[in-house]
Amino acid sequence: MTEVKMTVNGKAVSGTVEGRTLLSQFLREDLEMTGTHIGCDTSQCGACVVHVDGQAVKSCAMFAAEADGAEVTTIEGMANADGSLSTLQQAFQDHHGLQCGFCTPGMVMSAAALLAENPKPSEAEIRHYLEGNICRCTGYHNIVKAIQAASGQDVAIAAE
Known part of the structure; x- marks a missing residue:
């Protein structure tokens, strides 16, 4: 022990x-x-x-x-001090970056690490960074949009 x-x-x-x-x-x-x-x-x-x-x-x-x-x-530990959702967590909710929610904690933690390294990642960079995270529900598109939104990028461009 x-x-x-x-x-x-x-x-x-x-x-x-x-x-x-x-x-x-x-x-x-x-x-x-x-x-x-x-x-x-x-x-x-x-x-x-x-x-x-x-x-x-x-x-x-x-x-x-x-x-x-x-x-x-x-x-x-990702929530704001007052218990409200962080910007990244709120973006996952706002952009439907989760369905069953099982993968969501790992996705949020990986996304936070990506944004700490690269504050404005491209769609390709996000998808590459998330290769070690499996989601069997969403198809990743809304997860990518959520991460882009949390980084302050225009997600309307990502939807085209």
């Missing part, structure tokens, strides 16, 4: 984990932060994406002990 300490969504947390405990398990089971979804356990779907020290990572492919001392942001 290993003691882990990290900051999750701005709050110091700690716990005792087995060496094989995945970060996704620690977040969901120990911290009860169930917004991080588990879709495949093989790092294929992207539903479990979180930010670790500012980098988007698939939490089902990282051990909790590897995040010891890290700053972790989950989908629960």
Whole structure:
């Protein structure tokens, strides 16, 4: 057993984990932060994406002990301080970038990482960046529009 300490969504947390405990398990089971979804356990779907020290990572492919001392942001930490949706989350809602919602936390977290790197990505850049995230419902078009809208781009152009 290993003691882990990290900051999750701005709050110091700690716990005792087995060496094989995945970060996704620690977040969901120990911290009860169930917004991080588990879709495949093989790092294929992207539903479990979180930010670790500012980098988007698939939490089902990282051990909790590897995040010891890290700053972790989950989908629960993406809302504004008053609890309202962030610009990116609101864009997903406004532009119907979700259907069943299962992939949405990972999509939002990946999109936030993209926008941090590239504040005005093209449609092609967005689609390329999201290749590690699988959505079985939307067809991605509205997800791309939502990300473009969150970046301040005119989504009417994307619809043509």
